[in-house]
Amino acid sequence: MIFSKIKEAFSSKINNIFKSHEDIDEIIDEIEELLILSDVGMKTTSEICNELRKDLLKEDDTSKEHVMELLKEKMINILTLEEVKEFDPKKNVILVVGVNGVGKTTSIAKISNLYKKMGNKVLLAAGDTFRAGAIEQLEIWARNVGVECVSGKDGQDPASVVFEASKKYTDEGYDTLICDTAGRLHNKKNLMDEIEKIKKTIDRNIEDIDTEVLMVIDATTGQNAVEQVKAFYDKTSVDGIILTKLDSTAKGGVVFSIINELNIPIKYIGVGEKIDDIKEFNAEEFVDSII
Ligand SMILES: Nc1nc2c(ncn2[C@@H]2O[C@H](COP(=O)(O)OP(=O)(O)OP(=O)(O)O)[C@@H](O)[C@H]2O)c(=O)[nH]1
Ligand SMILES: [Mg+2]
CATH class of the missing domain: 1.20.120.140 (SRP54, nucleotide-binding domain)
Incomplete structure (x- = not known):
């Protein structure tokens, strides 16, 4: 268990x-x-x-x-939230955001594997051009999972990498595009603006697409995680949460305050460092597994 x-x-x-x-x-x-x-x-x-x-x-x-x-x-x-916005799984662009080191890139690998197993044609975009080694980290995961990855160069404008990926997505008939982004704090205005720019790039270049923004938070940060989402939410909309590292905490109660105080659904939970260590969040299963 x-x-x-x-x-x-x-x-x-x-x-x-x-x-x-x-x-x-x-x-x-x-x-x-x-x-x-x-x-x-x-x-x-x-x-x-x-x-x-x-x-x-x-x-x-x-x-x-x-x-x-x-x-x-x-x-x-x-x-259990009353209204949760649904995204078409066959026409899905996911933008993964969050602060440094919370598990964004690892979660992208895990989700791409889930979608691939579902039969979706999956494309990744290496939108973290900021941290040294970030592009390669995503490329390695992509190779392991067996999905394509569009990468730029270190320091390149992430929106231009996402632009390339959007073109490939449309031209080659992909179902799912998942974009990695650099870790950022909500108070870094230029970095927060970058998220909006990436979103606009996707909206302009893929027809009838609704970009799903998933914010990754680390369960071991406890109640601070709630504050993190609040601060982000103020600047950019967040459609869902990926809560990672639930395997590394003996608490886990943060799940309740996230959903209750923020009204944002938790889509996935991360329960380890390996590719299969992810679960779609289900309220009943979760409560059954903790008490
Ligand atoms: N135990 C555990 N570790 C995790 C989980 N998810 C990610 N990690 C670990 O957390 C560390 C950071 O993961 P990354 O995916 O690189 O995090 P990131 O948010 O992309 O980091 P930056 O790109 O530097 O901002 C790695 O050592 C991962 O193996 C999880 O669910 N459980
Ligand atoms: Mg990363």
């Missing part, structure tokens, strides 16, 4: 709570504290626990099994 660390930690703490308390109010208070410690965030934790309290006040059954069943239900509700 991928999240066995999180699950073990959570269930032993839950057992302790039920062993040392009988009063349901006290039990909920303890659960509240546990959720905050698990990185769920204050606001989201309060929402979950208020709902739980409301339900339990009306009922006689305060057994651990029942409380846990209700808690799971509330958690799944938080993770």
Whole structure:
């Protein structure tokens, strides 16, 4: 089980709570504290626990099994967004953005492999022309996965690399184009403008295309990850999140605050460094795997 660390930690703490308390109010208070410690965030934790309290006040059954069943239900509700924009998988341009070192390039490799297995003709664009070695890193992944990659030179305008890739996408009938970008902070105006320029290049050069912007964040940064997305979102629209390195944290609660506070869907989760270490995010499966 991928999240066995999180699950073990959570269930032993839950057992302790039920062993040392009988009063349901006290039990909920303890659960509240546990959720905050698990990185769920204050606001989201309060929402979950208020709902739980409301339900339990009306009922006689305060057994651990029942409380846990209700808690799971509330958690799944938080993770289920009402309206999620759909992108046509056969006509998909994905622009992958985020700060340095969060796992953008690795996630692109993983997603290109998923799309290829789905039967899509996949093209990559090496839009990180900033960091030394970034182009080669993506080219190596492309070779390993067995997909094509359009690369420019170090220091080249990323929009011009994406322009080349857009032309190839149309001329050679690709289904999926995934563009890598350099790591950037939201307060670097020229770098944020670059994202808009890349988006415009795609829109101008591929007919009827809706560019999907996926922001990669690192789960080990905890609640800071939420602030990171907020800052980015202020400057450029984000359609979905790729949450990486969930295998390297014993918490994982950040998933709840991202969806609840930002209303942005998590599309994929990264659970390791290898090509298959990625999963499409599913609320029920996720909650089942952590508590
Ligand atoms: N454990 C773990 N490591 C990951 C995961 N995703 C990426 N990594 C590691 O994180 C490090 C950075 O990954 P990159 O894909 O190069 O990150 P990036 O965002 O492209 O970095 P820059 O291009 O430098 O901004 C590498 O060592 C990856 O192997 C994951 O889901 N789990
Ligand atoms: Mg990279």
